[in-house]
Amino acid sequence: MADGRGDEFLELFDDAAAAPGAAASPWPLLVADDDPAVHAVTRLVLRDVRFRDRPIEVIEAHSAAEAFDIMSRRPDIPVALVDVVMEKEDAGLRLVQRIRNELSNNLVRIILRTGQPGSAPERSVVLEYDINDYKEKQELTTDKLVTSVVTALRGHYALREVKKAYAELTQAQGRLAELEKLAALGGLVAGITHEVNTPIGTCVQAATHLQDVVGAARGKYEQETLTPSDFEEFLDEVAKVGTIIEAASQNAARLIGGFKTMAVDQASGARRPFKIAALIDDVLLALSPRLRKTQHRIEVDCPADEEIDSYPGALSQILTNLIMNSLVHGFDGIGRPGTMRIAVQPAGQPAGQQVMLTYSDDGRGIAAEHKLRVFEPFFTTKRGKGGSGIGLSMVYTLATETLGGTIAMESSEGSGVTFTLTLPRDAPGNR
Ligand SMILES: Nc1ncnc2c1ncn2[C@@H]1O[C@H](COP(=O)(O)OP(=O)(O)O)[C@@H](O)[C@H]1O
Ligand SMILES: [Mg+2]
Secondary structure, three states: OOOHHHHHHHHHHHHHHHOOOOOOOOEEEEEEOOOHHHHHHHHHHHOOOEEOOEEEEEEEEOOHHHHHHHHHHOOOOOEEEEEOOOOOOOHHHHHHHHHHHOOOOOOOEEEEEEOOOOOOOOHHHHHHOOOOEEEEHHHOOHHHHHHHHHHHHHHHHHHHHHHHHHHHHHHHHHHHHHHHHHHHHHHHHHHHHHHHHHHHHHHHHHHHHHHHHHHHHHHHHHOOOOOHHHHHHHHHHHHHHHHHHHHHHHHHHHHHHHHHHHHHHHHHOOOEEEEHHHHHHHHHHHHHHHHHOOOOEEEEEOOOOOEEEEOHHHHHHHHHHHHHHHHHHHOOOOOOOOEEEEEEEEEOOOOOOEEEEEEEEOOOOOOHHHOOOOOOOOOOOOEOOOEOOOHHHHHHHHHHHHOOOEEEEEEOOOOOEEEEEEEEOEOOOOO
16 A cells, blocks of 8 residues: 555545535546447446536546556546456456556456356456456446446545545554654653763762862961871872762763663664673663662563674664553552563574563553554553553564564463564664
């Protein structure tokens, strides 16, 4: 449905619909038949028919080739009446095939007509190429032809509405995913700001203390009461404060550096080799202000040197989403401290080609009837209470498409959830 042709199609439709009643532009109806008499009769029968206040305009094609040419120029045609036998025995069937496959036009409703009773196309053709009606010509009395055409128009109209709704939904999903990403990045900023405050506070305190020490020493010096042991004490104190300031500012620089990498990774979506344990640390650090407000704990079991060449931004978004879901859904009102667990180990055949990351919590779990739906976009059990239902669908796309891995979920109500991610050590895509 995401092909360019379809969108163009949609616009044409919107234009037509934009002028209700006023212009009453007719519904174009393609009639493909090599018998001129059939065209004449069809025109006559459909002359006074109106659907949704618009008349029908018959467009004639006298061969399958001509019909294909018209269809390729007019993707807005809603219904085609196609004769089976034209240039060849099966020209009509081939035409349908080409409309569906070469033009990727799945919206035009097709009514097949044949003059030869009993030469019905195989059921498989009807099913495979989405032929919407099949009639023998003599069966097409005036009434039946009108009914058939109007039913096809109605079907087409409904399909276009569905397609439009689908396009809108896809757009909304994209916008929500962007918001979710921004929220994650915002959370990251808040987390790092909070963490960086500690070493910066230490530096400020140390600097103030230094001023006091210098002030005291200067006073004694000016009053000429500064003894050699006072001076030694002064030097010791200055050295000590210097060490403290150095350690604290290095700590701040490390935090900011980690934050910068994470933010750049998330914003740029860049691929690079990275250590999983370090990435988990960064994620937990960014989430620590939120985690500290709760009693819940998180346990990590990951070899320090486990390295993959992949997309760190995607993996940190996945982890952030899973952890936030445990806090928001899993531990919602459980009245006891919950435990989240992240375990990483080599996996795959041959050994070590992949890494397996297991994320679990011991929270409320997911009800059996929701288990198949949690990865669906917009599925949330917290609608109207801050849930968008985008988190896990994003996790799914990131895990399977961006990281090129798989993800599975296991849960039973009351005993928590487990997500198992299998990731190739060497992610797909260009370096
Ligand atoms: N750790 C969890 N424990 C229990 N339920 C969960 C957990 N994670 C996700 N879910 C369920 O899956 C649904 C979909 O999650 P998600 O796609 O992140 O959307 P949202 O968080 O906006 O509701 C949630 O509404 C919740 O019902
Ligand atoms: Mg969520």
